[in-house]
Amino acid sequence: MEALPAGPAPAPRNQLVVGTTFASIAMVMLMGGMLGIWAVQRRITLDAGDDWLAVTIPEVPTNVMLIAFPALCSFAQWAVWASKRDDRANTVFALGSSAFVALLIVNAQAFVYSQIDIGVADGAYGSMFFAITGTFMALMIAGLLFSAIAAFRYLGGRTRDREILVAHAIFWYAMTAVYTALWFLVYVTK
Numbered sequence: 001m002e003a004l005p006a007g008p009a010p011a012p013r014n015q016l017v018v019g020t021t022f023a024s025i026a027m028v029m030l031m032g033g034m035l036g037i038w039a040v041q042r043r044i045t046l047d048a049g050d051d052w053l054a055v056t057i058p059e060v061p062t063n064v065m066l067i068a069f070p071a072l073c074s075f076a077q078w079a080v081w082a083s084k085r086d087d088r089a090n091t092v093f094a095l096g097s098s099a100f101v102a103l104l105i106v107n108a109q110a111f112v113y114s115q116i117d118i119g120v121a122d123g124a125y126g127s128m129f130f131a132i133t134g135t136f137m138a139l140m141i142a143g144l145l146f147s148a149i150a151a152f153r154y155l156g157g158r159t160r161d162r163e164i165l166v167a168h169a170i171f172w173y174a175m176t177a178v179y180t181a182l183w184f185l186v187y188v189t190k
Helices: 014-046 060-086 089-116 123-155 161-187
Strands: none
Touching: 014 089, 014 123, 014 161, 060 089, 060 123, 060 161, 089 123
């Protein structure tokens, strides 16, 4: 008597969520390390009796960015919620709204760049400021691409594949934590 052949291997699950979680942890660690170096460099400069803050940073756009992140997370979570209920219209609207708010945050940071009068080579403050905020901008652009990919996959007919929407929300939650720390150390304590 012969045994039946083994059935097909089950499809791997949650790989995107696990990968995004690890990438988000790495992102938080990167920005945490950069902000730690910022704090140490600031303390060294102030202990030496030198001026640390060389420019006036507009506070309204930086505060608006902070206020926009909870809305961004709400839209990302709304997309997950709507997709679980097979509500295609609300899922697409929530993904578009999260991408739009992310674009507004990028625009606000670009406005901050246009208003300050400092360059990358203008001492420790300038190089640290542009390194930290430039990394933040690169992560925001990666998040915008993530939003576009999630929307295209969902619009392309993968309405049962909710894993990318969960990973999308995890990414924006991590970015909220990153910007909150950046806002406090770079824009508030200066």
